[in-house]
Amino acid sequence: MRAISAERARREAERQRRDVEQNTEQVRTRCKTLAAFVEDPRHNRWRAPAAGAVIREAVEALKVIKGSYGYAGQYQQRPTAREGGLFKRQWFEGKIIPQAPPGTRWVRHWGLAATKKTTAARTAGVKLGKAPVGSFVVGHVVTTQDEGNAVRRLVKTTADMDGTGVMMSLPQDPGQAGKAPAKDYVSMLAGWTVKADPETGDKVTRAEPFSSQCEAATSYLVQGAWNEAYLDELCLLPGGAFKDQMYATSGAFGRLVGNRQSQTTTSTVKGLY
Known part of the structure; x- marks a missing residue:
């Protein structure tokens, strides 16, 4: 009985591992968003995007278009830019x-x-x-x-x-x-x-x-x-x-x-x- 229970546990762990791998692969897809992600390099779907995942030129262009205050609120979910709003x-x-x-x-x-x-x-x-x-x-x-x-x-x-x-x-x-x-x-x-x-x-x-x-x-x-x-x-x-x-x-x-x-x-x- 112990051998059967151990085998069931092993199979369940293997199934969960395959599910995680499948979900992670779905996350690692190409996207064309305003945030300019080219490919998500994450191996863990709960990690934040790595620094290299964002094209710096695209982000800087957004700051120019929106302004530092607008960018902070729209894309960083902060109503005030880190360096300041109306005053810096x-x-x-x-x-x-x-x-x-x-x-x-x-x-x-x-x-x-x-x-x-x-x-x-x-x-x-x-x-x-x-x-x-x-x-x-x-x-x-x-x-x-x-x-x-x-x-x-x-x-x-x-x-x-x-x-x-x-x-x-x-x-x-x-x-x-x-x-x-x-x-x-x-x-x-x-x-x-x-x-x-x-x-x-x-x-x-x-x-x-x-x-x-x-x-x-x-x-x-x-x-x-x-x-x-x-x-x-x-x-x-x-x-x-x-x-x-x-x-x-x-x-x-x-x-x-x-x-x-x-x-x-x-x-x-x-x-x-």
Whole structure:
């Protein structure tokens, strides 16, 4: 009986081996796909394609046709290219500096949110400067997931840290209802030059002008603990969960280059504090 059972086991193992060989042979067929596989060299159907299985020229051509962002989403199942989406990591290599050049003109723009929900938009304040030579410097970034008075205190405390030489820039919700909160912030920041106006256009489109400056190697970051989180958010655009720091950067950039028309401005209104 033991001999019969051993023979049955041997036959079953042999049958399974033949099935695997047959399936593997079916996998090793020629195909003409956009991924440009000429022949699948795998001997194990569960292995990933070997490096030599893909024609490099065809893959590079796809990157040109689709763009790095489109290629990453379409062919690599990643919504953002490894090197970055709207912003690339390599653009900032060697661009982190210990301090900004003397004479840099500064604006801090705030993107204001009003919730503690961790998946919602955050409040972000980005201090962006334009150096005398025309380059741009991100000098400091602060974010918070808070609401109401806590946000107001952060704005005021950060303004005190920046000093009155830094212009404060704020968003203003459209319509009459948005004017009152903006004026409250302006009053709170008495002694600073404060400007507020409505935002137009989507966040990604507003980020493109600053993205162009970064790609042209004219933008720098002052070294700080916020650098990595800031770059992570930028390089995940437009597919990342958060866009708050980029939203604030775009607002500051627009203010510096003069393409924002202010609705409210003051440096003399008496504050609430």
